[in-house]
Amino acid sequence: MSSGVRELSRRVLNRTLLERQLLARRVPRTPLEAIEHLVAMQAQMPNGPYVGLWARLENFRPDDLTSLLEGRDVVHATMLRRTQHLARGEDFGWLWPTVASIVRKALTDAYYAEQIEGIDLDELARVGRRLLAGKPLHRRELGRLLADRFPGRTPGRLAEAVELLEASVHPPPHCTWGRWGHRSGTPLALADEWLGHPLADAPQPETMVLRYLAAFGPAGVMDIQAWSGLTRLREVVEGLRPKLRSFRDEQGSELFDLPDAPLGEPDRPAPVRLLPAFDNAVLGHRDRTRVISEENRRRITPRASAGVPLFLLDGFVEGTWALTGDRLHIAPFRPLSDSETAAVQDEAAQLLRFVAPDNTEPTITLT
Known part of the structure; x- marks a missing residue:
């Protein structure tokens, strides 16, 4: 690495993050454009994405996002870090295959192990897919039907296991604007049926890294891994190095970024x-x-x-x-x-x- 690599101060990284995350000012983008830019929006809390978009966009209204969910332009599902996010439907098509390995790895956790021990997971996935074919089901209903096929197991765990094994989404009214803090049962639908097209047949980690840097860069390999939940991304980033520029932070760690992505001005005022x-x-x-x-x-x-x-x-x-x-x-x-x-x-x-x-x-x- 050349000794001439630029060091970025914490304030430069802060102001750049605000710009990339659409928080330096409210911007005149559509909700769909914003969600696409952010790759995926954390959506564990029912009204969280609505507040997140309100903080970022001019003239945002709750119906603007609800209509995208109802129109299937945006989907709610378990993906990055095994947590619930919103993503553009088209992006979910490549994002799920890219993070599916870490999502499915949750089945090795003690939370699931006892309930799925001895079950052929391929068979569980096939049965779950057959039950969901053509119609969304709530987790509790899917679990009850699965327990008929796999007796002696906790229905809820079986339904959650299918959700980890098969690409699925949570259709409306889940995660649509409602009473503050209200949670209701979670419906499940097969992702390819809900979106009307098959998902990508292979992971696309290079696409994920480039999209991440556009919204979160400059960032290091460990940052990308922490955000996505994936490991062993060093090789992917090294393969992309000719397409990237690099910096150092104040601790000397290497950061990567897109070649034409602007950096923030450290003295620029930032809004609450x-x-x-x-x-x-x-x-x-x-x-x-x-x-x-x-x-x-x-x-x-x-x-x-x-x-x-x-x-x-x-x-x-x-x-x-x-x-x-x-x-x-x-x-x-x-x-x-x-x-x-x-x-x-x-x-x-x-x-x-x-x-x-x-x-x-x-x-x-x-x-």
């Missing part, structure tokens, strides 16, 4: 943004210090498994927020100045107007 739990911008790298300090990361780690909505101040995570009814509570990690408080409260008021446009007396508390 309220992000949903598990937002891409916070979970997109192994080294997350470009958006959250280690000290602040440790503050939320005990609660992270349940999902913690966060807010950005000057581009970095500086606190959490929570919505209960018509009350939005802001909890900063440090004392805020008067101007910072005003900026956070203004963005919070905008979020309340988005979530409950007919509420004339929303309440914002800050501690």
